[in-house]
Amino acid sequence: MKNKLKHPNKKITLSITTSAAVISMFLLIQCQSAPEQVNITLANNAAITLTDKAVSIDRSQIKSPGAANYYPLIISAQGDTIASQLNDLDGDKKWDELFFVVNLPANETETYSLQWVKNKLQYKVRASARFGKRSAADTPVQPAVNETLVAGDLPKSLGYQRYQTDGPSWENDKVGFRHYLDGRNAKDLFGKKVPFMSPENVGINAQGAVEDNYHVMEDWGRDILSVGNSVGLGGYGLMAGDTLLRLGVTVSDSINNVEKTTFCIMAEGPVKSVISYHYGNWQPAQGRNYQVDETTSIWPGMYAYQNTVQFSGLQGDEELIIGLVNSNNQNPLQVIIVNDQWLILLTHDMQTYNREWWLGMAIIVPRDLYLGYTEAPKQGPLSNTFLARLKVENNKPVAYYAAAGWELSDERFKDPVFFRDYIENLAQQLSAHVDVTIK
Numbered sequence: 001m002k003n004k005l006k007h008p009n010k011k012i013t014l015s016i017t018t019s020a021a022v023i024s025m026f027l028l029i030q031c032q033s034a035p036e037q038v039n040i041t042l043a044n045n046a047a048i049t050l051t052d053k054a055v056s057i058d059r060s061q062i063k064s065p066g067a068a069n070y071y072p073l074i075i076s077a078q079g080d081t082i083a084s085q086l087n088d089l090d091g092d093k094k095w096d097e098l099f100f101v102v103n104l105p106a107n108e109t110e111t112y113s114l115q116w117v118k119n120k121l122q123y124k125v126r127a128s129a130r131f132g133k134r135s136a137a138d139t140p141v142q143p144a145v146n147e148t149l150v151a152g153d154l155p156k157s158l159g160y161q162r163y164q165t166d167g168p169s170w171e172n173d174k175v176g177f178r179h180y181l182d183g184r185n186a187k188d189l190f191g192k193k194v195p196f197m198s199p200e201n202v203g204i205n206a207q208g209a210v211e212d213n214y215h216v217m218e219d220w221g222r223d224i225l226s227v228g229n230s231v232g233l234g235g236y237g238l239m240a241g242d243t244l245l246r247l248g249v250t251v252s253d254s255i256n257n258v259e260k261t262t263f264c265i266m267a268e269g270p271v272k273s274v275i276s277y278h279y280g281n282w283q284p285a286q287g288r289n290y291q292v293d294e295t296t297s298i299w300p301g302m303y304a305y306q307n308t309v310q311f312s313g314l315q316g317d318e319e320l321i322i323g324l325v326n327s328n329n330q331n332p333l334q335v336i337i338v339n340d341q342w343l344i345l346l347t348h349d350m351q352t353y354n355r356e357w358w359l360g361m362a363i364i365v366p367r368d369l370y371l372g373y374t375e376a377p378k379q380g381p382l383s384n385t386f387l388a389r390l391k392v393e394n395n396k397p398v399a400y401y402a403a404a405g406w407e408l409s410d411e412r413f414k415d416p417v418f419f420r421d422y423i424e425n426l427a428q429q430l431s432a433h434v435d436v437t438i439k
Contacts, residue, residue: 037115038063039439040074044104046432048425052101052301053434054272059096061438062114070116072098077111083123085269099272101300104434114438126173126300128197129265129273132164132204140208143200146264147181151256154183154249161210165203168263170273170296174303175404176221177233179275179296181263183256185248186232186323189225190214191352191359191406215353224352224359224406230376230385231323233361234307234402237382238284238318239374239389245284245318246382247292258282272299289313293397302426304364304403312394319371320392322400324363326375327384328355333373334420338427343367345388346423348416357407360419363388364401364427401430 040057044050064070074082082102086095104110132141137160147163155161167181169190176190176198190198198220205211214223229250231237238245249256259281267274279292290313298305309320326333328351336344346362349355371389376382390398403423405413412418 036063037113040112040114041109041435041437041439042102042104042112043109043435043437044106044432045435046428047106048428048432049106050102050104050429050432050434052299053104053429053432054299055100055102055434055436057098057436057438059094059098061436062098065116069118071118071120073115073117073121074100075113075115076102081121081123082112083126083270085267085271087267087269087272087274089266089274091264091266099269099299101271123270125197125270126195127171127269127271127273127298129168129170129268129275129298130164130200130202131168131263131265133162134208134210136160141204141210146262148260148262149181149183149256150260151258152254154254154256156252156254164210165214168265168275169202170275170298170305171197172298172300172302174301174409175406177298177305177402178223179277180227180232180248181261182251183248183253183258183261184250185235185246185279186227186230187235187402188223188227188232189361189404190221191224191357191404191408192221193408194220196220221406221408224357225325225404226327226353227325228327229379229381229383230325230327231382232325233323233404234305234363234400235323236307236309237321237323238290238311238392239321239387240285240288240315240318243285244321244376244382244387245288247279247282247284250381257284266295272297288315302403302429303405303409303422304401304426306399306401308397308399310395310397311392314392314394318392320369320390320398321374321387322363322365322390323376323385323387324361325384326351326386328352333386335373336420336424337367338364338424339367339431341367341431342427343370344423344427345373345386346420347386348419352406358414359407360405360413360416360423362403362423364403364423364430365390366398366400369398401426 084100087097169178173195275296277294282290295308331349334346348360369390376385
């Protein structure tokens with residue numbers, strides 16, 4: 001029997017469809033003391049149709065209830081309920097962001113109504129985050145939403161792996177990822193064959209112990225990427241001169257070069273999951289001491305996640321490096337200029353374990369910061385990786401995306417032209433600006 005590990009924030013939810021009559025009665029009963037209904041108008045100014053376009057509205061833009069027990073209900077002009085959630089992104093126990101995704105026709109405007117209701121609505125879950133840990137080698141994994149580890153808290157020093165799937169994982173209805181919180185700080189890839197979320201007990205056995213059981217095929221998919229000593233898909237570090245500076249260490253090390261790492265699942269809901277990390281006193285070389293903040297976000301509809309990183313302590317000779325693992329890749333790296341905003345580094349090959357399946361991978365980086373790319377050596381603490389080189393400044397966040405298309409997710413990803421077209425379209429979708437008006 002499978003261990004029924006449950007995330008404290010995780011709820012199995014169902015998609016809802018409501019008629020205009022049901023909505024009217026629902027509002028009449030529940031919304032009498034909430035703020036009046038307002039309209040949200042979204043204008044797609046792009047010449048392309050936007051699919052699952054992320055819409056983030058700051059709390060300051062909305063007249064929200066004074067009480068904490070109200071939830072948003074968003075209805076389209078056609079009477080459809082739009083899944084949404086409220087996110088606390090600064091940890092002050094108050095929501096900062098109203099988030100939802102919508103489809104918008106090219107060069108069109110759509111209007112939605114926003115009302116506040118007392119009962120939290122249930123939606124089809126299209127995004128998720130998961131984290132589990134154990135306190136000792138003989139205790140079962142327990143779900144958690146945060147963690148703090150110091151330099152000596154590495155598997156080689158402890159004598160066991162503390163974390164389910166080596167650290168947190170996150171996914172949407174298309175693809176999944178995981179982060180090696182155990183000091184390595186690389187990003188790995190879960191290929192998905194289904195739109196529903198993977199089981200909560202991935203990475204643990206029936207006794208609740210940490211177990212690598214995700215490199216075998218399951219109904220939902222499996223881990224498909226060999227990361228090794230690379231930083232994986234979208235992992236990062238710094239380069240000073242010709243020296244590559246790894247954020248963290250490798251599996252063979254017993255002491256981290258980060259003094260203190262803190263991690264937290266900031267938000268988890270039906271349409272967005274957000275994870276944050278702080279790396280305190282990262283000392284990768286003599287005379288260098290950095291503070292690093294990282295935020296990872298995922299929402300439905302894209303074979304990708306968004307990552308944002310920010311540094312302090314930079315001395316002025318550093319470049320940000322963002323990785324695209326190439327350990328099983330035999331084809332050339334492609335560099336594609338999309339527009340003034342984004343540039344793509346892309347590979348496509350049978351670059352899964354044992355070169356068994358076709359897999360396209362890409363990172364989408366800010367064009368105005370791009371300085372070219374380099375390739376890490378074949379061996380060493382940071383190896384087997386194409387590295388995008390970007391300008392970086394103290395306390396200035398850099399946002400980018402990491403994407404992957406596996407043939408068992410969509411057989412069209414076997415075709416390198418299809419994958420390239422998909423990634424270029426994704427970058428165009430991310431570039432498209434949506435004007436938000438609230439009345």
